[in-house]
Amino acid sequence: MSTVGAAAPEIAPxxxxxAAQQAIETPFRRVAREFASSKVALLGLAVLVTIVxxxxxxxxxxxxxxxxxxxLDIMDGRLPPGSESMSGMTFWLGTDDQGRxxxxxxxxxxxxxxxxxxxxxxxxxxxxxxxxxxxxxxGGRVESVIMRIVDLQLSFPxxxxxxxILAFLGKGVINVVLALIIVEWAVYxxxxxxxxxxxxxxxxxxxxxxxxxxxxRILFRHLLPNCLPPLIVIATVQVARAIxxxxxxxxxxxxxxxxxxxxxxxxxxxxxxxxxxxxxxxFYPGIALLVTIxxxxxxxxxxxxxxxxxxx
Amino acid sequence: MTGWLFRRVLQSLFVxxxxxxxxFVGVNVIGNPVDILIAPDADQIERERVxxxxxxxxxxxxxxxxxxxxxxxxxxxxxxVFSEPALQVILQRMPATLELAMAALLLAxxxxxxxxxxxxxxxxxxxxxxxxxxSILGFSLPTFWVGLLFIMIFSVQLGWLPSSGRGATRELxxxxxxxxxxxxxxxxxLPALNLALFKISLVMRLVxxxxxxxxxxxxxxxxxxxxxxETRVILVHVLKNIMxxxxxxxxxxxxxxxxxxxxxxxxxxWPGMGKLIIDxxxxxxxxxxxxxxxxxxxxxxxxxxxxxxxxxxLDPRVRLDQEG
Numbered sequence: 001m002s003t004v005g006a007a008a009p010e011i012a013p014x015x016x017x018x019a020a021q022q023a024i025e026t027p028f029r030r031v032a033r034e035f036a037s038s039k040v041a042l043l044g045l046a047v048l049v050t051i052v053x054x055x056x057x058x059x060x061x062x063x064x065x066x067x068x069x070x071x072l073d074i075m076d077g078r079l080p081p082g083s084e085s086m087s088g089m090t091f092w093l094g095t096d097d098q099g100r101x102x103x104x105x106x107x108x109x110x111x112x113x114x115x116x117x118x119x120x121x122x123x124x125x126x127x128x129x130x131x132x133x134x135x136x137x138x139g140g141r142v143e144s145v146i147m148r149i150v151d152l153q154l155s156f157p158x159x160x161x162x163x164x165i166l167a168f169l170g171k172g173v174i175n176v177v178l179a180l181i182i183v184e185w186a187v188y189x190x191x192x193x194x195x196x197x198x199x200x201x202x203x204x205x206x207x208x209x210x211x212x213x214x215x216x217r218i219l220f221r222h223l224l225p226n227c228l229p230p231l232i233v234i235a236t237v238q239v240a241r242a243i244x245x246x247x248x249x250x251x252x253x254x255x256x257x258x259x260x261x262x263x264x265x266x267x268x269x270x271x272x273x274x275x276x277x278x279x280x281x282x283f284y285p286g287i288a289l290l291v292t293i294x295x296x297x298x299x300x301x302x303x304x305x306x307x308x309x310x311x312x
Numbered sequence: 313m314t315g316w317l318f319r320r321v322l323q324s325l326f327v328x329x330x331x332x333x334x335x336f337v338g339v340n341v342i343g344n345p346v347d348i349l350i351a352p353d354a355d356q357i358e359r360e361r362v363x364x365x366x367x368x369x370x371x372x373x374x375x376x377x378x379x380x381x382x383x384x385x386x387x388x389x390x391x392x393v394f395s396e397p398a399l400q401v402i403l404q405r406m407p408a409t410l411e412l413a414m415a416a417l418l419l420a421x422x423x424x425x426x427x428x429x430x431x432x433x434x435x436x437x438x439x440x441x442x443x444x445x446x447s448i449l450g451f452s453l454p455t456f457w458v459g460l461l462f463i464m465i466f467s468v469q470l471g472w473l474p475s476s477g478r479g480a481t482r483e484l485x486x487x488x489x490x491x492x493x494x495x496x497x498x499x500x501x502l503p504a505l506n507l508a509l510f511k512i513s514l515v516m517r518l519v520x521x522x523x524x525x526x527x528x529x530x531x532x533x534x535x536x537x538x539x540x541x542e543t544r545v546i547l548v549h550v551l552k553n554i555m556x557x558x559x560x561x562x563x564x565x566x567x568x569x570x571x572x573x574x575x576x577x578x579x580x581x582w583p584g585m586g587k588l589i590i591d592x593x594x595x596x597x598x599x600x601x602x603x604x605x606x607x608x609x610x611x612x613x614x615x616x617x618x619x620x621x622x623x624x625x626l627d628p629r630v631r632l633d634q635e636g
Contacts, residue, residue, distance in 0.1 A: 152327060155616055157568040159575070160608065167593045167601050168338035244454045251456045252578055252590050267457060271579075275475065279464050286457040293452050 044298030128188025136196035409584030420511035428519025450513030
C-alpha cells in the first residue's frame with residue numbers, strides 16, 4: 001500500500017483530473033478499481049488467494065499428514081481416486097505408491113512450491129533491484145560491470161544456469177532457493193536500471209540533490225519507490241517462473257529432496273506409474289501446479305496493464 | 313565491420329574463459345572432488361596418495377592451468393560411469409540432441425508463422441483470439457508436465473505413438489538419424505512437439521506483433537494501391553519485412569532449445585546429451601559434468617556470435633549504427 005502511495009508524485013495529477021468531481025481517489029484505490037475491471041483477473045486473484053490459503057492451512061485441512069508414517073498404510077498404495085482406505089477414509093484423488101493420500105500430498109506440496117517460489121523471488125528482487133538502482137544512479141564503471149554480468153547471464157537460458165549451480169551444490173531446498181535467486185536477480189537488475197535511468201532525470205531527484213540529501217537516502221527513499229510499479233509486475237511473473245523452474249528441477253531429480261516433496265517431485269514420483277495407466281499420481285499435482293501458475297500469470301498480466309502509465 | 317567482428321570474437325573468447333573459471337571453481341572449491349573420487353573407507357595414507365596423484369595438493373591456480381590446458385586439448389578426463397573420455401561420450405550423444413532440437417525448431421516455424429500471420433491479419437476474429445489464448449497456455453504449461461500428458465494420451469490411452477527412445481535409425485553423413493525411418497519418425501513426433509510447444513507460442517506472438525506493426529506502413533498501402541493481389545502483398549511485402557526479427561529469435565532460440573532438451577529427453581528417454589547430463593549429475597560423474605558445461609557454454613557463445621553477425625549483415629540499420 002505504502003509502495004503505491006509513494007508513487008504519488010507521478011500518478012496523482014492524472015487521478016485528480018479523472019475523479020475531479022468526486023472525492024479525491026488515492027492511487028491505491030485507483031489501482032484496485034482498474035484491477036477489478038477485468039473479470040478474468042479477479043477470478044485469477046480469487047483462485048490465487050484460495051491456493052495460498054490452502055497451502056498455509058494444509059496441516060489443519062488435509063485429511064492426513066502425508067509424512068507421518070503412522071498414518072500411512074502400504075496396503076493403500078496406488079488406489080484410484082475415490083477409493084476407500086483400510087480404515088474407512090476416502091481418498092478423493094487416489095494414493096501414491098506409499099499409500100499416501102494425494103490430496104494431502106498436494107496440499108503439503110503446494111506449501112513447498114509456493115514457499116520456494118516466493119522466497120526466491122523476494123530475495124532476488126531485493127538483490128537485483130538494489131544493484132540495478134545503484135548501476136543507474138552511480139553510473140560509470142560500476143554500471144558497466146554490473147550490466148555486463150546481467151547481459152552475460154541473461155544470454156544463457158535459466159534452466160542451464162540453475163542446472164550448473166545445482167550440479168555444484170547438490171540438491172536441497174536451500175540450494176534450490178539459492179539457484180533460483182542467482183537465476184532471477186538479473187531480470188530485476190535490468191528492469192530496475194531501465195526504470196531508474198528514466199526517473200533520475202526527473203525534477204524531484206534534482207530537487208532532492210539540491211537539498212544536499214545524502215545519496216543513499218535519495219536512492220532508497222526517493223528513487224526506489226518511484227521505480228516500484230514495473231518491479232512489482234516483474235516480481236509477480238517471476239514467482240510463477242520460479243515455481244515452474246523449481247518443479248522442473250525437482251522432476252529431474254536435482255531439486256528438493258524426497259523428504260520435502262514439492263509438486264514437481266510428486267509428479268516425478270507418479271511418472272513411472274503413468275505407463276501402466278495409473279495417471280492420478282502425476283496428473284493431479286500437475287493440475288495444481290498449472291492452476292497456480294496460470295492464476296499468478298493472470299494477476300500479473302492485469303497488474304502490468306494497470307501499473308503501466310503508458311497503457312492508460 | 314572487421315574491427316567490430318574482431319572485438320566481438322575477443323569478447324566471446326573472454327566469456328568462455330570466464331566460464332571455465334566459474335565451472336572450475338564451482339566443481340573444485342564448492343564441491344569437494346576428494347569426497348567424490350576417493351572411496352569413503354580409504355585410510356589416510358591412501359587418501360594422500362590419491363590426492364597427490366590427482367594433483368589436488370597443488371595450489372588452486374596451478375590446478376586451474378593444468379585443467380585449462382587439458383581442456384584446450386579436449387581432455388576432460390574419463391567418465392566414471394562409461395570409462396571413456398568424457399568429451400567423446402558427449403559428442404556421441406550430440407547428434408540425437410541436435411536432431412531433436414532442429415525438429416522442434418522446424419515445427420515452431422511451420423506451425424508458428426502461419427498461425428501468427430493469421431492472428432495478425434484478423435486480430436478481432438474469435439479464432440485469432442483463441443489462438444492467442446492458446447499461446448498463453450503454451451507459455452504457462454510446464455514442459456515436463458505437457459510431456460507426461462502427451463505420453464498419457466497418445467501412448468497409453470490411444471496407443472498411437474511410442475513414448476520412449478529413438479526407434480530405428482539410419483546412417484547419413486556417418487551419423488545415425490531417426491527421421492530417415494518410419495519407426496524413428498514416429499518416435500520423434502512426441503518429443504519434438506513437446507520441446508516445440510514453447511517456441512511455437514513464441515514465434516506465433518512475435519509474428520503477430522510484427523504483422524500488426526508492418527500492416528499500417530505506407531509501403532503496404534502503396535502495394536495495395538498498385539492493385540497487387542492480397543496474397544502477393546502478404547506473402548512478399550509483409551512476410552519479407554517481418555523476417556528479420558523472426559530469423560533472429562529463431563537463431564537465438566536454437567541454443568535454448570538445446571538447453572531445454574534436458575527436460576524433454578529425460579521424459580521421453582531420448583538418448584541425447586541432455587539426458588546424459590542429468591544422469592551424470594545424479595551419479596556425480598564429475599568429468600562429464602565439467603565437459604558438458606564447458607561444451608554448452610562454448611556452443612552458446614558461438615551461436616550468439618553467429619546470430620549477431622547475421623543480424624548485422626541482414627539489417628542495414630544495425631550495420632550503419634555500428635559504423636557510425
